[in-house]
Amino acid sequence: MSQTYLSLTVELPEEESEAAQDLLHEGNALGLEVRDREQPTMPGVRAPAPGEALIVAYFEDRETAEAAQASIAESFPHARHGLEEQPQQDWSEQWKSLIKSVQVGRLWVGPPWEADKAPQDKVRIVIEPKMAFGTGDHPTTSLCLAAVDTFMATRPGATVLDVGTGTGVLAIAAKKLGAGATVGTDNDPTSVELAQENCVDNGTPDIDVSGRELTQVSGTFDLVLANILANTLIELAPLIVAKAHGRLILAGVLAHQRQDVEDAYRKLGCTVLEGAQQGEWVRIDLDKR
Missing domain, CATH: 3.30.70.120 (Alpha-Beta Plaits)
Incomplete structure (x- = not known):
């Protein structure tokens, strides 16, 4: 530097x-x-x-x-x-002092310098934030972690796709909670490299993280996660929906943007379920059969 x-x-x-x-x-x-x-x-x-x-x-x-x-x-x-x-x-x-650990359901997620504080009864995920978004302490990430925890509790072995994986935290959470084949994609090479490192550090090296476009990802998935901005969720809606044959979890959406995002996915055959909200951020839960 x-x-x-x-x-x-x-x-x-x-x-x-x-x-x-x-x-x-x-x-x-x-x-x-x-x-x-x-x-x-x-x-x-x-x-x-x-x-x-x-x-x-x-x-x-x-x-x-x-x-x-x-x-x-x-x-x-x-x-x-x-x-x-x-x-x-x-x-x-x-x-570093701005990055805090969080506990969501069965999960503890935090940076390396707080790892010693993780309760023994939680599934521990240590995330090195560096320059990628998604350490667990932001409302959008916490909302998604809660959804992952709830979904995986009844669907062990489910396949998972994390679109815009960032640090890889959601994919790692799913895998450590019992997911089967798990894939993460991101168009930022820095995020891909960091997510791959985080996967190895958390004992989940078999998560397939890459910079592939969604059209290059094979198959469909039981759970599709996308914690990205609302305009990107709308732009990518056809590609995201095409990869799902079960539950979709969307985040990165402000309360006033909810309707536009929901409408984009309804038009593609998704059913809007009850989501969640934390402050001004909302999580949109969808079903695609």
Whole structure:
């Protein structure tokens, strides 16, 4: 890494903060600093305006930072944003403090530095977050983990496809809870590499993780998981539905986006089941026979 890095500061309404954070994660931010009413700022640190959140995303190179800025500008046209060159600092320990372990059903999911805290009666999954999204502590991931836990409790041996696998946490959870053939796909090479490492580290090296397109994945699956953004879920709906012959679990959807996503999958023959919600994030459960 050079002696400087790029910081992208984004100011926008608080209700759009989590979606913007997801977009910045997908844009390969090295780390995020979020300032809002739930996180009081330190003395001398600029606080966000009332009703707004301030997000600072860090990038290693200008090309990646500018691409992320363009994505923010397109998705959040009213957001204020700016790029700055910053001297290199050791912010890694602060970043680590933002990643927490979670317990969902039979599962404990957390980063390596919290692994010793895992209860003995839980199925332990250790996730190295690095630059891929999905460590368990985000509402969308927690919602999906709960669905995986419930589904696998009655369907041992079920086949599983995890679309946009990120760190691989959902595929690993399914496998450790008794899934049969398990496949993960992601179009980000960094995520694929990290997910493969996480699979090996968690004793599930037989999970098939790759950057293949969905059209290149053979067969259909009992459980299809897709924790990605709403617009991508709608865009990929025909391909995702084509891989399912049972349950579909969709996440990465804000409450106001639910209807559009559900409609896209209803048109393809899916039955909408009762899902779940955590804060502004919803999980959509579907049946495809």
